[in-house]
Amino acid sequence: MKKKHEGFELIDHTADIGLRIWACDLEGLFRCGFSGFLRLIASESISSDSTRTIDLESPDKESLLVDFFNELLYLVNMKKWLPLGIEDIKVSERKIKAVISGTGRISARDISMEIKAATYHNLKIISNDDIMSTVVVFDT
Amino acid sequence: MIRKVSDYKYVIERSSGMLVEGLIFADDAMMKSIQEDNAHSQVANVATLRGIYGYSMAMPDIHYGYGFPIGGVAAFDVEEGIISPGGIGYDINCGVRLLRTDVKYGDIDKNDIERLNEELYRNVPSGVGSTGRIRINEREVERVMEKGAGWAVQKGMGEEEDLEFSEESGCMEGALPECVSGRAKERGREQIGTLGAGNHFLEIQKVDTVFDKTAAEKYGIEEGQVTVMIHTGSRGLGYQVCDDYLKVMNRASEKYGILLADRQLACAPFGSDEGRRYFSAMKCAANYAWANRQCIMHWVRKSIRDVLGKEVKVGLVYDVSHNVGKVEDHEGRKLIVHRKGATRAFGPGRGGIPDEYGDTGQPVIVPGTMGTFSYVMKGTEKAMSESFGSTCHGAGRVWSRSRALRSLRGSDVVDRLRMSGISVKAKSLKTVAEEAPDAYKDVSKVVDICHGAGLSEKVARLVPLGVVKG
Numbered sequence: 220m221k222k223k224h225e226g227f228e229l230i231d232h233t234a235d236i237g238l239r240i241w242a243c244d245l246e247g248l249f250r251c252g253f254s255g256f257l258r259l260i261a262s263e264s265i266s267s268d269s270t271r272t273i274d275l276e277s278p279d280k281e282s283l284l285v286d287f288f289n290e291l292l293y294l295v296n297m298k299k300w301l302p303l304g305i306e307d308i309k310v311s312e313r314k315i316k317a318v319i320s321g322t323g324r325i326s327a328r329d330i331s332m333e334i335k336a337a338t339y340h341n342l343k344i345i346s347n348d349d350i351m352s353t354v355v356v357f358d359t
Numbered sequence: 360m361i362r363k364v365s366d367y368k369y370v371i372e373r374s375s376g377m378l379v380e381g382l383i384f385a386d387d388a389m390m391k392s393i394q395e396d397n398a399h400s401q402v403a404n405v406a407t408l409r410g411i412y413g414y415s416m417a418m419p420d421i422h423y424g425y426g427f428p429i430g431g432v433a434a435f436d437v438e439e440g441i442i443s444p445g446g447i448g449y450d451i452n453c454g455v456r457l458l459r460t461d462v463k464y465g466d467i468d469k470n471d472i473e474r475l476n477e478e479l480y481r482n483v484p485s486g487v488g489s490t491g492r493i494r495i496n497e498r499e500v501e502r503v504m505e506k507g508a509g510w511a512v513q514k515g516m517g518e519e520e521d522l523e524f525s526e527e528s529g530c531m532e533g534a535l536p537e538c539v540s541g542r543a544k545e546r547g548r549e550q551i552g553t554l555g556a557g558n559h560f561l562e563i564q565k566v567d568t569v570f571d572k573t574a575a576e577k578y579g580i581e582e583g584q585v586t587v588m589i590h591t592g593s594r595g596l597g598y599q600v601c602d603d604y605l606k607v608m609n610r611a612s613e614k615y616g617i618l619l620a621d622r623q624l625a626c627a628p629f630g631s632d633e634g635r636r637y638f639s640a641m642k643c644a645a646n647y648a649w650a651n652r653q654c655i656m657h658w659v660r661k662s663i664r665d666v667l668g669k670e671v672k673v674g675l676v677y678d679v680s681h682n683v684g685k686v687e688d689h690e691g692r693k694l695i696v697h698r699k700g701a702t703r704a705f706g707p708g709r710g711g712i713p714d715e716y717g718d719t720g721q722p723v724i725v726p727g728t729m730g731t732f733s734y735v736m737k738g739t740e741k742a743m744s745e746s747f748g749s750t751c752h753g754a755g756r757v758w759s760r761s762r763a764l765r766s767l768r769g770s771d772v773v774d775r776l777r778m779s780g781i782s783v784k785a786k787s788l789k790t791v792a793e794e795a796p797d798a799y800k801d802v803s804k805v806v807d808i809c810h811g812a813g814l815s816e817k818v819a820r821l822v823p824l825g826v827v828k829g
Contacts, residue, residue: 231759233396233423281622282609289602296488296595297546331789332760333487333556333829335449335598339605339622340425356425358449358598359557359760 224350227255235359236334241352245280246310248344248351249287249317253305256291259357260301262331267303267320274316281342283315284355288337294321301325334359361399363390367812371399371415376620377406382414384746384812389419389804392757401428404620408433409628410440412694416746418701419808420755420800426623429700429756432749435629437686437693441617442634443626444608444641446697447684449601451641452648453559453592454680455724456525456656457735459578460663461672462585464565464824469780471667472563476782476825478662479561479587483655485554485829486786488595493552493654500547500596500647501536507646508653508678516657523713525678526703526721529649531685534642539596540603543640546595547647552654556790556829559591561659562726563782563825564733570817574737577719578676580819587663587673588733588821589655590726592682593648600644604637629695638684638695645683652678676735677713677722679703681752687711689747696747704738704750704815712738723815726753727802729783729794729828730776733821734806741813750815751806754799763798764789776826785828794828 225247230237236259240251273290277283294300306318335358344353360372361383369390371381381402385393393399398421405427406415412434421430426445435441484491495503503510508529511517522528536544554561566584569575580586593600611627611634612619619625627633660673681702686695705712705721712721720738727733731754742748758766769788772795776783785791809815 229761231761233398233759234429234756235425236760277606278610282606286606293542293546293599297542299488327486327488327786330487331787336602338425338445339609339625341621341623358425 225251227251229255229258230354232356236357237354238357239352239354241350243349245351246308249284249308249310249315250305252284252288252355256288257303260295260330260332260334262329265322265329268322268324270306270318270320271300272316272318276314278313280312280344283313285337285339285342287315288355292334292336295330299323299325301329332359367808371403377403379406379411380414381406383417383421384808384814385419386808389808393421396423398423398428402431404624405431405433407620408441408443408624408626409617410435412436412692418749418751420700420751420753420805422755426621427699430752431699432696432701432747434689434694434696434747437629437695440629440695441626442629442638442684442695443624443697444601444604444637445623445625446699447641448682448699449598450592450682451597451600452645452680453682454648454652454678455726456589456652456678457676457724458587458656458659459580459674459676460585462667463583464585465583467585467667472824473782475563475662475666476784476827478666479659480784480827482658482662483554483561483827484552485827487556487829489553489555489829490549491552495548495551497544497548500544503547503551503650504534504536504539504643504646506530508649511650511653511657517653521653521656521675524675525649526680529653529678530646531642533639534646535639536643538636538640539600539643543596543599543603546599550594550596551651553594554591554655554829555594556787558794559829561827562588562823564588564821564823566819567732567822568820570819574719574818577716578722578735578818579674580676580735586821587659588726589652589659591651591655593644594651596647597644600640604640607633607637641684645680649678677724679724687747694747698749700752701749702752703748704742705748706738706740706743709743723750725751725802725806728754728796728799729823729826730779730781730796731802734802734817735819736806736809736815737818739813739816742815746814750809754802754805756798757800758798760793763793763795767792767795767797781823782825790828
């Protein structure tokens with residue numbers, strides 16, 4: 220039943236790209252965000268061969284979400300390591316610890332677009348009828 | 360409430376927290392599309408920021424961005440006002456460099472252009488997350504940040520004269536590497552001399568029409584001449600500086616009691632420790648971008664000489680930045696002018712432009728899209744009094760990337776461009792579809808509005824012959 224209440228969709232933004240995500244709780248929201256991010260950035264499905272841990276602390280949950288995405292972008296752009304799945308994740312209002320599976324065996328063709336960063340533009344995680352949702356705009 | 364005040368000016372009246380009015384340079388049709396895009400609401404948001412002076416402005420190529428609009432210009436008093444990383448953008452000192460050659464189209468043909476395009480594609484690293492031919496350590500990244508384009512020239516990648524024909528001579532003073540995070544420096548190690556992806560490009564062009572012979576002569580431009588345009592910025596280093604300081608500014612906004620209409624407008628008083636450190640880090644990223652374009656120019660120069668002949672002269676018309684913050688004197692005040700998707704357009708007699716262009720005004724390089732014209736304009740006196748010496752920066756998007764992908768196929772766009780005689784080399788056909796001319800406003804209309812409003816005047820029009828995209 221829970222899955223019906225989780226998801227993501229890409230939304231139009233004139234110059235950039237928006238990602239709407241919704242879930243029953245914060246952890247689900249980050250999972251959906253991860254799936255949406257993957258849809259944006261990975262051109263086709265490839266297999267994981269390693270894991271990395273993301274351990275972040277931020278002033279509030281919105282900043283935590285931006286920091287999470289920007290950490291994933293750093294792994295892609297700087298470490299040439301493509302995140303592909305979440306093995307384990309623990310999220311609180313200000314902290315996230317996640318074990319991410321992915322691969323460093325990628326070529327330029329595996330990355331479908333250059334995202335500069337996740338932004339704070341109008342960012343607010345809202346809770347309504349037990350559903351948490353937000354829209355994150357990425358600068359592309 | 361928006362009211363038209365003249366043919367090319369619309370004022371957004373003050374409301375809910377706006378400290379000054381908004382001012383958009385547009386004609387009726389452009390204004391309609393700006394309102395449909397809701398970009399004017401972002402002009403109004405910027406008008407709420409502390410210490411804003413004059414108007415919160417937007418150029419005709421304005422479109423909806425994040426926080427500040429793209430195409431926005433906002434000036435803040437250095438004593439009372441703020442500085443905002445979001446008002447400059449992630450791609451700090453994204454800009455355009457125009458190279459002139461002494462080759463006329465006619466002396467070379469389509470096959471030469473095809474070969475040159477191939478050579479540029481081979482010599483200039485491009486594409487998503489592209490890394491370069493140059494690998495440097497962290498200490499060397501710091502030198503790049505301190506010296507800007509001069510670093511590349513010292514390494515043999517350019518001529519002393521190149522530095523003269525660049526905004527700030529390719530290096531802003533006061534860049535302190537200690538204000539830049541280790542992660543930003545790390546991202547700078549492998550990306551110097553890379554084009555990147557998205558809207559960045561290299562373009563071989565021909566001067567198609569000269570509108571102002573005197574100015575064109577000063578800029579060394581004539582009809583039929585082959586030119587090359589480089590559009591890129593500070594790459595991952597700049598993105599990281601912006602992201603790092605947005606975090607700092609989110610805390611600072613709270614600390615200094617600054618209310619924000621949008622968190623992406625996060626800022627700090629210009630004179631605060633946070634403000635000064637960001638400004639210095641921004642200069643580091645800006646200098647990295649100038650070095651980046653200088654390295655690319657070096658490989659363009661080499662490619663041209665390898666393909667068209669060793670004796671070909673390749674000089675720099677000018678290098679402009681269209682995402683940057685600068686302290687400038689306007690109306691007797693010292694202001695920190697934020698230009699995000701806007702180009703400086705200093706007029707004749709104003710300091711900060713090369714001596715040779717002193718009587719003419721600075722060149723303003725306005726890139727179009729892959730299949731359309733680009734323009735060389737000149738800065739004006741009127742821009743100094745109307746827009747803090749600013750004008751447009753390009754065509755401005757009208758379609759989202761998803762809409763472009765839904766509507767067009769990259770291979771069709773390439774075919775269409777080939778039919779128009781434009782050679783295209785691209786790492787990604789998806790990027791080609793996203794960046795198709797259909798996704799942008801008509802650059803000629805944008806330029807005509809700026810010309811009509813007197814913010815910059817047309818000097819020459821360039822047509823694309825070959826394009827390299829990431």
